[in-house]
Each structure stands twice: as C-alpha cells, then as structure tokens.
Amino acid sequence: GQQLNQSPQSMFIQEGEDVSMNCTSSSIFNTWLWYKQDPGEGPVLLIALYKAGELTSNGRLTAQFGITRKDSFLNISASIPSDVGIYFCAGQPPGGNEKLTFGTGTRLTIIP
Amino acid sequence: NAGVTQTPKFRILKIGQSMTLQCAQDMNHNYMYWYRQDPGMGLKLIYYSVGAGITDKGEVPNGYNVSRSTTEDFPLRLELAAPSQTSVYFCASTYYSSNQPQHFGDGTRLSIL
Numbered sequence: 001g002q003q004l005n006q007s008p009q010s011m012f013i014q015e016g017e018d019v020s021m022n023c024t025s026s027s028i029f030n031t032w033l034w035y036k037q038d039p040g041e042g043p044v045l046l047i048a049l050y051k052a053g054e055l056t057s058n059g060r061l062t063a064q065f066g067i068t069r070k071d072s073f074l075n076i077s078a079s080i081p082s083d084v085g086i087y088f089c090a091g092q093p094p095g096g097n098e099k100l101t102f103g104t105g106t107r108l109t110i111i112p
Numbered sequence: 113n114a115g116v117t118q119t120p121k122f123r124i125l126k127i128g129q130s131m132t133l134q135c136a137q138d139m140n141h142n143y144m145y146w147y148r149q150d151p152g153m154g155l156k157l158i159y160y161s162v163g164a165g166i167t168d169k170g171e172v173p174n175g176y177n178v179s180r181s182t183t184e185d186f187p188l189r190l191e192l193a194a195p196s197q198t199s200v201y202f203c204a205s206t207y208y209s210s211n212q213p214q215h216f217g218d219g220t221r222l223s224i225l
Contacts, residue, residue: 004154006154033213040218040219041216041218041219042116042202042204042216042217042218042219043155043202043214043216044216045213045214048212048213088154088155090155099157099160099170100157100214102147102154102155102156103154104152104153104154105152105153105154
C-alpha cells in the first residue's frame, strides 16, 4: 500500500516556539488531512486540504497542500501547553474515495 | 450527542479466545471504519463499510471479521486472538466520503497474553 513519511518523529520545544512538521508520499493524493491525538483519545481533525497549493489556517495552525500533491506541511505558531500530543497526516489517494492512508505521527512535547 | 461509542475500553484476552469489539454512532453516518494503532505507529485500516450490508477489507484484515447490519453499528470480531493483535483499536465514521472529517471513538485497548 501507499506509504506516508511523516517528520520529524518527535519534537521537544519550549512554550511559545513555532513548530513545523511535514508529510511526504511517493504517490499523489487528492486530499490531505491533519489530525491531532491526545493521550487516551481518538484523533480529532484539525485541517482539511482539497486542492494542490491550498493554504488553510485554523487559529494558530496553518497547513499547506503541496504543489506536487505528494506532500503537505503543518505549522503551529506560538505553541502552548495544550498543543502537546501526536499529530497525524492522512491522505486520500485518487480513486480511493473510501479510504485514507495515515502517517506515523509526530509527537510534540513542550518543555517547561 | 454521543458521537462514536466504543466498548469495551480495555480488555485482556488469552491466546485463542474470541471477542467482539463494539462500535456505534448516532450521527447517521454512512461510512464506518476500523483501524488499529500499534505503539509509536500510525493508524492502519482493518475493514470499512460504506453502508448497511456492505463491507470491504482494508490494509490489515487478516484475523478479523466485520458485519454491518444497521447504519449505526459496526462490530469487529476477533475469532482466534493472537499476540500480534495486541493493539489499540479505533472505530471512526463519516457521512459520505473518507475526505470528510472522520469522527473517532476513544479506542479499545486490547492485550492478548
């Protein structure tokens, strides 16, 4: 099946810092989604991207759908303690209306 | 609204035992999914359903079975539990397409010893 490479695997930052993470694929996707998972809970959708080049914001979060359709980026500005968690990218391939492929996640930790 | 409800939250099984993980949604969603999440890994699709009476295999279906007799319920069955099935299982649903927001349950943590 298709593979999504997500990096970095983990990040240790101080409160107030900006965060950047990305997701790359060997094949194209029609849709990119970014989810956040808090400990002991299921993932929650943060941002959905539907068009190559699209740049979408949700509060302090900004995500972009790469022009090549093989990558996507998520930025978090001015991190706060509640940003701690695991961030997953997910992509919907062409013709794969029913299924998503998930990345392996980026674990964000904020150092006091 | 309850959203997606998974039961049980935790379970320990012995090798060879069987069990059913329950999933119910009250949002009238057509699409439902079962994923497993191994430690430090992303979500892998086990089975999915696009409507009552319709199910299909995902990426890792071996050792599992599903049924979808109603829109609301999508149970996942393990017939002969194996240690490799130790994982956290998530059920999700969405209205009409996987690129729409998938609503996830809180997961079932399953250990097989």
